[in-house]
Amino acid sequence: MREWFKSRLFSAERKESDMHGILASRARVAGKQDVLGLVAIADGYRPQLLDAFDQTQRLSDLEGMLQLLSRVADVAIRLRGSGMDVHPQLLEEFLGALTARLDLSWSALLLERDGHWVSAQAFGIAPALLLEGGFGRQLDEYAERGLGGMQKLPVAHLSEPVWGVPYQEQGRCLAWLLCAGTPSRPLPGLPQSLWSQLCASLAAPVLHRRREDDAQRTAARHEVLQRVFGSGWLEYQTHAGRWVLAPALREALGLCGADCDWLECIHPADRDAFLAHLGDTDGGKGFSTALRLCAGGECRWFRIDAEVQGHGEARRILGFALDIQHVKEQEALASSAHARFESLIDSAPAIIYVQRYRQGGLSLEFSSASLASVLGWTHEQVHGQSLLAFVHPEDREVFKCGIQCLLREGKISHHYRLRDSQGAYHWMLDEVTLLRDDLGVPVETVGILLDVSENRQTVELLRNSEERYRALVEDSPAMICRYSPDLRLLYANRPLLDYLQRVDAPPGSLDLRDFMTPEQAEALQASMAILSPQEPMAMQEVCMQLPGYDNAWWLWAVRGSFDEQGRLLEVQAVGRDDTELHKSRQLLYQSAKMATLGEMATGIAHEISQPLNVMRIALSNLIRRHEDTRLTEDYLGDKLARLDEQVQRATRIVDHMRVFGRRSEADSQSFQPDRAIDGALSLVCPGLAGHGIQWTCQLDELPQVSGHPDRLEQVLINLLVNARDALVSAHVAAPLISIRAGVRGDQLLIEVEDNAGGVPEALLERIFEPFFTTKPVGQGTGLGLSLSYGIMQQMGGGLSVDNRRNGACFSVLLPVRG
Structure with missing residues (x-):
């Protein structure tokens, strides 16, 4: 290459100076370089000094070009042998040397990547600035012209002129080497062929290495995919x-x-x-x-x-x-599902059908096999026809309105009658959906036809039956109603409204709590808690506050209605006015209490006589001492205190008898059960000693219960008196009555047990029957245990009896107040 440049230079010099000779010497003076040469004359040659500065400068430029070519060849080798991570550094070094060598403003190498131009490396200019203003599209336009070598490129957003050299492979431009001159040297000073060679030496190894890396990554991806799958x-x-x-x-x-x-x-x-x-x-x-x-x-x-x-x-x-x-x-799952779906469609009682929308009309395109079983038609008989042809004449207007609504809203559900193959008509429920294409144009409808003829007949029968039963309910003398768990009346028949004196009240406006005290309403709501989906029915006694009544008592048979989660939705009740019967029962209870007091009169009289005897003796002693003048103040104070104690004892007995004999309150109340136990013991146990009967009482800490304390005391007195009579009749050597009270679960348990031998097994089932007694004639009415059983039932508890080892044990149960 060096010899080629020299030969070209010397041939140019000889042509320009028209001289023939050889270079003799050089001398540089004041920016000039002189050359001593021989000039041909007529008789020979004569020496002459010539100015050779331009030729020498060319030789210097050629030396620089050779060095530049040598460096670019070295860079190309290093680019081929290095990885992509080293390329930016190598390109930056070379572009910097190129810029300095040719006195350029900047230089850059651009590569084509996925249809876009990206900067491989730039020196003296930011890559983002270079690619602004649609410069990439201008490069594509120049590449399409197929021009080679150095070209001047118009770049509007850059002040200096930009020159570029394209690199092409198989007629496709893959790279550009760009540079910009300086004011002192506006044009790049290299031949076109050298610029093309520079661009190729840089772009070719970079592109080759990039293809190799892409191929390796693709192979790695393929290997991973093959291994994974x-x-x-x-x-x-x-x-x-x-x-x-x-x-x-x-x-x-x-x-x-x-x-x-x-x-x-x-x-x-x-x-x-x-x-x-x-x-x-x-x-x-x-x-x-x-x-x-x-x-x-x-x-x-x-x-x-x-x-x-x-x-x-x-x-x-x-x-x-x-x-x-x-x-x-x-595919197997889909095939199985498809087979099941087809089987479901064919076996379903409903008719599944598809109608095609053509020119504003609907015609049957598909129908399931159930069409034959429901209406007797085959698909071939109805294919291509409109459903309107099978609709009952009276329902055709309804059917047409339904189709218009379907086209407008996209979905509809309506009823009409369809003719079967025998000419009979069936009531059908039609659920239809309209399908549209991407432009919103109707394509087809998908519908389900369900034969509801039997349902329509059933609904009609139910409507007639409801009207009949409504007349029966309204005309019934019984009170019939429905109310919610919060005691709002949802429905009430006329007798109930008459009782409430609210005949003109609109439905749903009445509340049972308006006719009850807070305690009565709370008791009614508590009684609803025993209702469950397994046992939804119960009997309830409801106390009401009505005009003209002190207390009205209603007896209701109730049934709870529950949802799927077991929550109470409403209560349905049928009842009667039980006020007179309740008053009679109250009188019976009062009579029983009076009879009990009568039976205990001897024991109570003995109990009262004891403090009277003590007071009589104390008074006698005081009188004697007073007569003998031996009465002292200390003695007098002691005797008076004793007299006061006996008076209080007698007063307590009399007060308790007065309270026990009083009528019970109408409303139940919360009370401590040990008060009733102590009251019963205070009335009965003093008379036990006269019969030689011992008694024991064991009370745990007892919670409050709800009810009537005097009635509980009455029940316990009846049980204690029966135990006393049984022990007297059995002539037991060591008669004993045991009273125990405690809590079992959520209930209060009171047990009264004797050692009289127990109740005969044949009589256990009848012992709570009214007028049943085992006592001799004239000594019992047979109502004590029956009334006690009824009292405990009304208080929400129970009374039972069983035989233990030595005798009978009566158990009283009451729910503990929550």
């Missing part, structure tokens, strides 16, 4: 009869050696078909097939696509095996 390529060399499989595919099939025959992995049922496909490739045609490959006792579905390449000995079959086991499983 257990798939891979396969090749059959027909001349050698040898198969070559991708490592990932060999690993998936469990093939270890290179000579293993993978055809043995093909399921026997699929092997012959695959070999037949393989034989068809002799004509140069590829194939695609699905087969099962077995490895480790498990078979998986693969899809194999293959092509034939080459001819003669170079002929081979290239293919790819893709694991489609998941696809096959999904």
